[in-house]
Amino acid sequence: MSANETVDRWLRELDAALAARDAAAAVALFHEDCYWRDLVSFTWNHKTLEGRTAIADMLKSTLGDVQPSHWKRDGEATVDGDLTEAWVTFETKVARGRGRVRLKNGKAWILLTTMVELKGHEEKNGPRRIKGAVHGVHKHRETWLEGREREERELGTKTQPYCLIIGGGQGGIILGARLRKLGVPTIIIEQNKRPGDSWRKRYKSLCLHDPVWYDHLPYMPFPQDWPIFSPKDKIADWLEMYTKVMELNYWGSTTCQSAKYDAKKQEWVVKVERAGKAITLKPKQLVLATGLSGFANVPKYKGEATFKGDIHHSSKHPGPDAYKGKKAVIIGSNNSAHDIAAALWENGCDVTMVQRTSTMIARSDTLMELEAGPLFSEEAVARGIDVHTADLLYAANPYKEQAKGLIPVTDAIRARDADFYKRLEKAGFMLDFGDDGSGLHVKYIRRGSGYYIDVGASELIADGKIKLKTKVSIAEIKAKSVMFTDGSEVKADLIVYATGYGNMNNWAAKLISQDVADKVGKIWGIGSNTTKDPGPWEGEPRNMWKPTQQEALWFHGGNLHQSRHMSQFLSLQLKARMEGIATPVYGLQEVHHRA
């Protein structure tokens, strides 16, 4: 039987089982060891169901509402060893979906199902695009500009947005663009003046650590000559232009004072201050896309108040220009710590890095080739893997399998750069490769910290040009120095706390209430029961892009890849609610951790 026939037969059998609402027959098409990952299309949730029992339970709960049908292979099936894979399309009662099936010996190992569009509420792309000019004769017509200006004037005062996004960084902007395309009236509020300012205000040497193929925004890919690692200000300008072109209702210089859910009216009462003026908004849905900054982790050390030099968190670090010839102590050893340390050293500053815990280091070139390359690279593009295909291929790999699959990749990284790692260790640097050796990306997924993608600073450390303090703690800060627990002292004109950020849950506590924050619980982490990601196993990032224990409250964000792909599903969830389409949530997550 050809690969296509294998897939086609499996889809026919799945179609028949689901049409008969026969969960047992459906799961019989899966191996014992199997996954069904669903993004919104069956569960109105993000769910990775593991094993036949979990899948059967999901199907029993959802089939009556979902009414799946029209399962079809899309394109040619491919064979790789004992795996036969294909793209599939399907429909539900209310939506069209796309997925990927991975069969082993004719039975499913992994099935991914994702929602693409709601029937009757499709984006107006390509053949559906609007005419723009309104031909014919129309008394007192409103031009596009007049309409836009009226909308800007009235939305938030005369009319209320259906959705309010707090935070106008990349996450808020991308989600805003998706919602705009779906016709969901939305306001984005942002404390900075202009879109992109959250990038502009970071330390000046910052470039994206992820490559361009990973970073595309939806609808408008970067031009063909966009740099692989974009400088921060170039990304900032792009975000500003994108916001304008996408016609987003973006309120800069606006802060949220408080938000309270009126369960009876089913709407939020959100007090904001826009350029000094108090405004109350009443959206039906509230999205926190606040990112992490604002809740800097700042350690408290004895004597800090007596320090005579500059002391700030990495999020406030201006760059090296003022510190030529000075002495700096950087506390922390992740991306920001390394970038800031290197830029200071390059500018003639004497730098000491204080490493408190071990760090995963990966050389950028190696990481790009071995870890990101298969999906996000020029070679992948040449193989026909455009950004949306890459996103779906990524999504088709459940987090549990991802970690397993990245252990040999991480081993290969360690082997290739063995000499590099040896030199770093010789300099005293504490290395790790994740609790289970699954490497950098999995560390990002589990805890969002604990790594540096090396673009040069590690050589400075290996060479001793950036000095290192490890295996000691800071005992005290003095007027012009830092004292360590081993009795050593390092002179300092500048102390940078590159000590990371608190949980996004803090934002819920600050803007809404501690009660709501506690009800919602910890954001991010997948329950891997590894360092900084406590169990039990969740299988999907906690509270992100999906319903939470607080009605009408959503969390959005992540890196550009996550913001791009996951905003698709969040925007569909919001649109469905606006249109009054039933959205029965399967398996709303229990809360196991507060923050």
Added chain:
Amino acid sequence: MSANETVDRWLRELDAALAARDAAAAVALFHEDCYWRDLVSFTWNHKTLEGRTAIADMLKSTLGDVQPSHWKRDGEATVDGDLTEAWVTFETKVARGRGRVRLKNGKAWILLTTMVELKGHEEKNGPRRIKGAVHGVHKHRETWLEGREREERELGTKTQPYCLIIGGGQGGIILGARLRKLGVPTIIIEQNKRPGDSWRKRYKSLCLHDPVWYDHLPYMPFPQDWPIFSPKDKIADWLEMYTKVMELNYWGSTTCQSAKYDAKKQEWVVKVERAGKAITLKPKQLVLATGLSGFANVPKYKGEATFKGDIHHSSKHPGPDAYKGKKAVIIGSNNSAHDIAAALWENGCDVTMVQRTSTMIARSDTLMELEAGPLFSEEAVARGIDVHTADLLYAANPYKEQAKGLIPVTDAIRARDADFYKRLEKAGFMLDFGDDGSGLHVKYIRRGSGYYIDVGASELIADGKIKLKTKVSIAEIKAKSVMFTDGSEVKADLIVYATGYGNMNNWAAKLISQDVADKVGKIWGIGSNTTKDPGPWEGEPRNMWKPTQQEALWFHGGNLHQSRHMSQFLSLQLKARMEGIATPVYGLQEVHHRA
């Protein structure tokens, strides 16, 4: 023999003849009735060579320098009736090229050759893209932002641009983007403050008359949901964003006072005023991308000074808002006249249109389907014709054949909308379909005027809602009316001269000198010896995008399609000169008309 084999054999024979520098053998591969259209790759010019003699002459003059080689079919050849067609790639000594061959019974009817890129000076796209972040350790590195700011500060003061583009509308911006990608230091000066202002200042109801598939800018296509007919302010915002993202050195609020070529130093001395400050620029190359406005055709009528109402050229018309309940006389019957008249009527104004000469009218829907559709439409995209493919297919059709081919299309348009035309004629409207019945687009190519793409106004005329005066001239303007030569009088609070624009040659006269303007001669027109396009036959638009009789002076512009595609060839001509690559121009055009 298969289509592929037919093409392959022809290419082998061409390759052999050209390699042997044997022009006679090469032209023996063409029919008697044949064309070779070359855009820059053989001629460093735009040339449509008609017939074997012309082709042989070109080859004899150019082969020694061009050294063409590596002729290859690109993709599958296709057959349509007795035509066999294929894309071809080739190389010259200094460049890579792309073309299209159309064979009849094994011999060439049409060959298109175009230059794609200069060897060693390729755009940094895809696999060639820059890294962006500079990895490693570099003392005192300059960030991207610092570099951009330095460039903006220094270019035009401390350093000189290689190229100066006068006019920052769509044409100047697009060419600027091409030059940026090629690393040609360029300044664009524009009298308006912001990119896009030349659109923003037009009458408020204006939407593009060309559809989105025709309008893409290079490098950054419009998003998938861009309206078919973009409102002017939306295009304006796009241009502003594009200018920023493409990192163009765009000097708004800047006017050119004078320009003079120093033949000895081979550079221009250009005096500009930037936001009130006088600056002298010394570029090696000067491009006039001034468009047409600024040289409005304004007729002089007796008594105009006594008129008590508003009187202005269409380029200054603000839109209808101030004219509700008033009486307007619009002089002219092309696109602007119709758009302005309709918007005034919609806003409750009493409108009379004065038609002086016959006009080609085509209903937008009909025109899009029958004339533009084959290359520029959603259906074309679905057939795999992306914008660059469409541009090349368009270019592969010499202007003489284009006019012939569009006669039956225009006949079909007349047939489909026969009733519509009948009603217009019944209302007294003077119609034409081009001197030879080749329709609207050919009229645009030949004279850039004489037509209206109907989006509604024609119905108002047919219905008598917009009143019409034809077959009479204006005798005199009085304080509150217009008197006609037949003795009739029309009351007026507003007179709009929708009377078109003068030749771009006027700009050369104004900015440089009348001598240079006369030396260069008329811009635009292809010498078709039809109304407003005097002969002799040129076969390519006069003076556009190619060398002129004035060294280092260039003209750029046209609609978005022309600006997009032709800027490719102009940017390569400029880049080659900057790099000192020999650019022997074949067949520099003689001047037959001053303006």
